[in-house]
Amino acid sequence: TQALTERTTRELRDRTEMLLRGLGAVPPEPGSLPARTPITGGELASLPPSSIIDVDLAIGAADRAFREWRSVPAPQRAALVRRLAALLTEHQDELAELVTLEAGKITAEARGEVQEMIDICEFAIGLSRQLYGRTMPSERPGHRLMETWHPLGVVGVISAFNFPVAVWAWNTALALVCGDTVVWKPSETTPLTALACHTLLRRAAMEVGADPEVHQLIQGAAEVGTRLVDDPRVALVSATGSVRMGRTVAPRVAARFGRCLLELGGNNAAIVTPSADLDLAARAIVFAAAGTAGQRCTTMRRLIVHTSVVGPLLDRVAAAYRQLRVGNPLDEGVLVGPLINSQGYLGMQSALRRALEDGGELVCGGERVEGFGEDAFYVRPALVRMPAQTAVVREETFAPILYAMTYNDLDAAIELHNGVPQGLSSSLFTQDQREAERFLAADGSDCGIANINIGTSGAEIGGAFGGEKETGGGRESGSDSWKAYMRRATNTVNYSTELPLAQGIRFE
Numbered sequence: 001t002q003a004l005t006e007r008t009t010r011e012l013r014d015r016t017e018m019l020l021r022g023l024g025a026v027p028p029e030p031g032s033l034p035a036r037t038p039i040t041g042g043e044l045a046s047l048p049p050s051s052i053i054d055v056d057l058a059i060g061a062a063d064r065a066f067r068e069w070r071s072v073p074a075p076q077r078a079a080l081v082r083r084l085a086a087l088l089t090e091h092q093d094e095l096a097e098l099v100t101l102e103a104g105k106i107t108a109e110a111r112g113e114v115q116e117m118i119d120i121c122e123f124a125i126g127l128s129r130q131l132y133g134r135t136m137p138s139e140r141p142g143h144r145l146m147e148t149w150h151p152l153g154v155v156g157v158i159s160a161f162n163f164p165v166a167v168w169a170w171n172t173a174l175a176l177v178c179g180d181t182v183v184w185k186p187s188e189t190t191p192l193t194a195l196a197c198h199t200l201l202r203r204a205a206m207e208v209g210a211d212p213e214v215h216q217l218i219q220g221a222a223e224v225g226t227r228l229v230d231d232p233r234v235a236l237v238s239a240t241g242s243v244r245m246g247r248t249v250a251p252r253v254a255a256r257f258g259r260c261l262l263e264l265g266g267n268n269a270a271i272v273t274p275s276a277d278l279d280l281a282a283r284a285i286v287f288a289a290a291g292t293a294g295q296r297c298t299t300m301r302r303l304i305v306h307t308s309v310v311g312p313l314l315d316r317v318a319a320a321y322r323q324l325r326v327g328n329p330l331d332e333g334v335l336v337g338p339l340i341n342s343q344g345y346l347g348m349q350s351a352l353r354r355a356l357e358d359g360g361e362l363v364c365g366g367e368r369v370e371g372f373g374e375d376a377f378y379v380r381p382a383l384v385r386m387p388a389q390t391a392v393v394r395e396e397t398f399a400p401i402l403y404a405m406t407y408n409d410l411d412a413a414i415e416l417h418n419g420v421p422q423g424l425s426s427s428l429f430t431q432d433q434r435e436a437e438r439f440l441a442a443d444g445s446d447c448g449i450a451n452i453n454i455g456t457s458g459a460e461i462g463g464a465f466g467g468e469k470e471t472g473g474g475r476e477s478g479s480d481s482w483k484a485y486m487r488r489a490t491n492t493v494n495y496s497t498e499l500p501l502a503q504g505i506r507f508e
């Protein structure tokens with residue numbers, strides 16, 4: 001196996017170099033930051049991490065570029081995003097393959113991730129003509145009261161390994177049409193996809209005559225991110241990753257009165273009620289729980305099933321789980337690729353041990369799939385029946401473990417559902433309108449995303465994306481999420497010859 005693994009790694013390395021060249025990115029000079037493929041665990045390339053000086057220069061360049069960019073009319077700024085969308089469309093397969101190589105996503109999901117980038121670009125282009133402010137009736141005669149949205153400044157984007165390119169696009173497409181400039185610190189696990197995106201955006205800028213300095217890329221681990229977090233020239237820090245990261249980042253940004261947009265971990269659940277279409281529910285559950293090898297922030301991690309349907313539902317889910325093909329994400333028919341690295345695997349095994357100690361019963365899965373080399377970590381998605389929502393169930397383990405619990409009364413099910421520290425995504429499966437509406441009501445799901453009869457993952461870009469509680473409260477992508485990337489000015493214009501004061505105050 002070892003010789004085969006080494007050969008495969010060599011082939012993947014050559015392929016990576018070809019893809020990078022195809023995307024116009026010069027393969028990096030070797031350095032101390034390795035880019036590994038979870039397919040074999042081998043190294044694809046290495047590159048030098050950004051130094052303190054590099055980060056300082058990148059922020060300085062973005063800050064200078066902002067001074068011009070903010071005054072370019074928004075519909076003209078959209079030309080840059082339009083060109084980026086065209087390049088992404090042209091290079092969709094190459095960029096998707098690079099995502100597969102670096103993050104281990106199956107081809108269909110990697111292509112979907114690039115599609116999401118194109119979708120948000122289109123949204124941003126339309127948005128460039130809709131950055132609306134309101135006009136409010138003034139209480140004073142001869143006065144106009146209105147608000148204007150202005151560009152905010154430099155946006156620092158910190159992103160996670162599991163959506164190495166889409167999260168960047170969500171932030172960058174909106175930030176650019178909003179008149180901001182961007183400094184991106186991708187996950188240290190996915191530096192090559194980041195290099196490819198940066199290259200495409202710089203090329204788009206050059207082709208439309210925009211300043212390429214509107215986008216900066218810095219590479220490295222947490223300490224590189226910290227420089228971005230602490231720099232007062234960075235007006236907004238948009239950070240996607242674990243709750244642990246958010247706990248460090250948020251107070252530091254707050255200490256300098258900067259703005260933070262946090263997209264942190266989730267612990268997403270589905271409630272399955274007696275009237276649910278069980279075939280549909282099972283299909284939705286399997287995609288949400290096992291897709292992306294359980295490494296989505298919206299992955300379904302908890303199932304809360306009515307006792308009257310738990311048997312038939314879990315039978316369906318377990319049957320589907322047993323048929324899932326786990327393996328090389330480049331192979332056709334494979335639905336579950338590798339975990340990102342050994343930590344992902346060890347975290348999963350430790351969570352499974354704790355669940356069993358708490359009285360959990362393993363229905364199926366959980367074991368490592370061998371044959372890909374000792375540094376590659378493939379697992380069968382696990383389904384575990386739990387007697388209660390114990391501590392391990394309340395945590396996010398970033399791997400494919402689905403904990404199933406039962407309920408008898410919908411109020412208790414919703415309480416169990418909301419009884420975790422995270423609040424990202426949620427679903428309810430039912431054909432009963434009362435139950436559906438209850439779940440979406442003020443005393444229903446406490447998450448940022450609440451769905452009926454579809455799973456917790458796979459959001460469209462048109463809606464606002466994000467969650468409550470430890471998920472961080474940020475909203476990205478569609479709806480009016482753009483407001484986080486701009487500053488609001490309230491304007492009162494007096495076009496009369498009088499000077500009436502608000503609240504009827506007399507000062508004479």
Ligand code: NAD
Nearest residue numbers: 160161186187222225226241242245248263264265266297
């Ligand atoms: P992570 O927290 O380890 O890293 C995320 C990013 O933060 C990386 O770029 C990392 O270098 C950086 N970072 C870490 N500590 C930092 C610090 N102290 N200062 C500055 N930067 C720091 O997360 P990960 O393992 O890459 O991704 C998985 C996690 O991300 C999961 O918890 C998942 O739920 C979450 N996630 C959330 C969303 C969302 O939209 N809510 C989307 C994707 C992933």
